[in-house]
Amino acid sequence: MYRPILVALAVVLCSAALVNEGKVLVFPLDGSHWINMKVIIEELHSRGLEVTVLRPSDAWYIKPDSPHYKSITLNVAGGFDHDNFGEFVKRTVEIRRQGASFWTRMALEIDLIKESNKIHRMVLLMIEEMFADDKLMKSLRDTKYDLVLTDPAIGGGVLLAHRLGLPLVLNVRWTIQGEGHQAIAPTPLSYVPIPWSELTDKMTFTERVQNMLTYIFMSLQIMYVVDPNYIPFVHRHFGPNVHYMELFQSADIWLMRNDFTFEWPRPTMPNIVYMSGFQCKPAKPLPKELEDFVQSSGEHGVIVMTLGTLVEKLPEDITEDIAAAFAQLPQKVIWRHKGKRPSTLGNNTLMLDWLPQNDLLGHPKTRVFVAHGGTNGMQEAIYHGVPLVGLPLMFDQPDNFFRMKARGVAKVLDLATVNRDNFLEALKEVLYKPSYKEKMKVLSSLHRDQPMKPLDRAMFWIEFVMRHKGAAHLRTESYKMSTIQYHSIDVAAFLLAVVLLIFAVFIAAVKFLWRRLFYRNKVKKE
Template identity: 90%
Template sequence: MYRPILAALAVVLCSAALVNGGKVLVFPLDGSHWINMKVIIEELHSRGHEVTVLRPSDAWYIKPDSPHYKSITLNATGGFDNDNLDKFLKTSLEMQRQGAPFWTRMALEIELVKGSYEFHRMSLLMMEEMFADDKLMQSLHNGKYDLVLTDPAIGGGVLLAHRLGLPLVLNVRWTVQGEGHQAIAPTPLSYVPIPGSELTDKMTFTERVKNMLIYFFICFQYWYATDSNYKPFVHRHFGPDVHYMELFQSADIWLMRNDFTFEWPRPTMPNIVYMSGFQCKPAKPLPNELEDFVQSSGEHGVIVMTLGTLVEKLPEDITEDMAAAFAQLPQKVIWRHKGKRPSTLGNNTLMLDWLPQNDLLGHPKTRVFVAHGGTNGMQEAIYHGVPLVGLPLMFDQPDNFFRMKARGVAKVLDLATVNTDNFLETLKEVLYEPSYREKMKVLSSLHRDQPMKPLDRAMFWIEFVMRHKGAAHLRTESYKMSPIQYHSIDVAAFLLAVVLLIFAVFIAAVKFLWRRLFKRNKVKRNDIHNLFSYFGCKLF
């Protein structure tokens, strides 16, 4: 008797969930960025929202089939090439080993700029094909989506949202013009270090000069790699008076994959929502074989090493040196590595093609995390309170590790100069110097002490945009201003002109009065002289 009633109730509840659920169109970036976008997608799906993911035909991690989303595979390439990434890593390591730090850094930066230019060019070619595909664009219009969720490190999702006239939510740490805050919030160079400068918010005069020079160099990068690609595209499709960054700045909500345990204090904006560590979660039990290996470490504990999703292996001479250093430690080592097995590998080291990073970092026996410096790994280490040994490779990784080093929770090595001795010495320092773990525990405590979980905060604001069809009341109108208006140069020029006009009138008035007074005095002097002349003539 009760079963039909329960079944009917279940149908009603499911129907209610579907009615309340929204439709989200996701335009993601592949690679490690997809890993954290996927977390948000899965959470949206669990809350009853319908998610559709746009993916290029050559997508690396973004699968066409998933229980959490529908996918639309575009007949175009996204420009994300793993082979080119491997080639760039090898080239950068070779260049770093050649010495001459300044010229090496400049050469690497130039290579990055060239790669960035090509990546944006390929991304916009894909967007041209999308916009020209009337059938695809009509189907997206007919999809009745509530918003577009995208990673603005590429511009495709932003451009598509404006083309479809949909509210826009950004899952952001980087935009096409660098660090996210710089695109939307005031960024005083006197105390906000430019990413990559390896400076803190306490800068000397010399450091402020360095910060300014790096800013000018970054502006040159944007001009070459970004402006030259995006300006023509946006002028063609959105009008000659539209600057491409206006489209980014008009986003309703910026879900920032950062917070102030990691970022230096700086100005922010009301539509920036901080969700650092949203992908972090309590550790789950390890697989039996892995748990047995971890427990066999006894009181010494384990070291976890992985260099992220983009780098599966290192040059053989480096791995030989690292394996030799690990072999001299009493700790057990779990190392994600797909390359050739080093001949110097000790019995205490377990090499795996894949490892459950979050679960290992959350294990009570984990002592140190050897990492490349990706944002996801940094945040998981902070969440679980595990100190770090850094081997940064490229992109934002050196800057991420500089921040950790400045807070006293990491020791950083240059991968180009690493050898058995300095790697072993660094491992021992982080393992046996208590300050590294103690300071990381403080960071972990600060990060966790929040009124709500970062992922729940992100979900609230995504659903807020769905409910209210945007969040225009949180969005500054500054993005509609020209640089002259934004910096009040026109106001300053007007006020200066008024002051100069008043000063000019004052000077003219003084001159006029002075002349009149001088003329009057001259007349009086002439009259007196004539009077004396007259009486003088009479007397003599």
């Protein structure tokens, strides 16, 4: 009677052993995206998997040495180095300060298009060099990886996975064409707002027109930035009948760094796995000096401010105003800032080159989080239930903060108009108006109320792909269809043609019968 149980146990143990001996090839994106990819890599390593990370020679955050992964440094630049990106951030801040006008928005978009175009070219050059390196490609094939894990905001990992013929898992919120859902799931523009439109799922007619125009504008960007880079490359290496987005859409699992406490309700697909907040975790004790500073705030609590990994400092006049506003509050302030120390800095403010963001947000004395609007920071604020004051700068940050504002948990300021008075007013509103804290607690409760942790869910599906050599049964084949086939335009045209043919035959028959009857009556009369 024990034999079936023993057999089942042996099968489970063998499956676990197979997974634990698995090998994962990671093609990451640098910057803040690397921070969340690193969380997944460390968890994979803790489960006994062998992880290899591909990194360009100019990698910024991706280090060559780590106890959690092996690295392969490519002898080519990836276009995401510290100096170049720092210049882009500086230009973006300067343009945003010119005011919230149509022309400012266009200047921002044009500069972003130029920077994106440069990065796409650099990535494809890197992949071209890799494909031409027979020794490297042979080594990657001989290692017999079980899957490729990549961030599809750049296309290199997707292209490499298809060249190696390996299952593909995406750590995704963005693809090279925009928000991840748009590449794989139905996206009705009537109630699914396009990112950057700053609309909700409840749109008036005018807002639906705005949403459609945003979609058209984004499509034009794809046509003039992404298509010219990727179409020739994919045709050259994968054949003239392959569209580059087919390679993305054929991924086995989409680990979506999002969920519906942050995303608006929308259609989804069975191979999309939501893991919003997977990088969040309970707060650890603070270093003693930092804990003493926090405790010295008494009943007033602490404000935490950081603008993320990409923005180390703001223009000096803005930092002077921010410091002056902080100085007028009874709260203590912990501010990550690498620029010049403001002359208006108050005794209540502690400036640091680095701060333990998750641990500070999880501290019971933290009252407000002043942030730039990166997805990681937004999710940590939701996880720990801390309301927000926003200074969005670039990329998806304005859209992220719009979502938080629409849910009543954030006050958002424009970099072009921020000053001492309105910054102080925003802080006081979020600090002393109870609705911000109450609504954020509701969001936090919804986010945490899950049957399993987001990171565990991500690990399950990565290991699932490894066990089953893919997840084709969850993947729609619609990506192989043309636009005409996908929208059934050919079917509608055929049915319309049939209806018109029947109608034409009917009219012809009626005419024939009428003429015949008319001719017979005429003969009788004669």
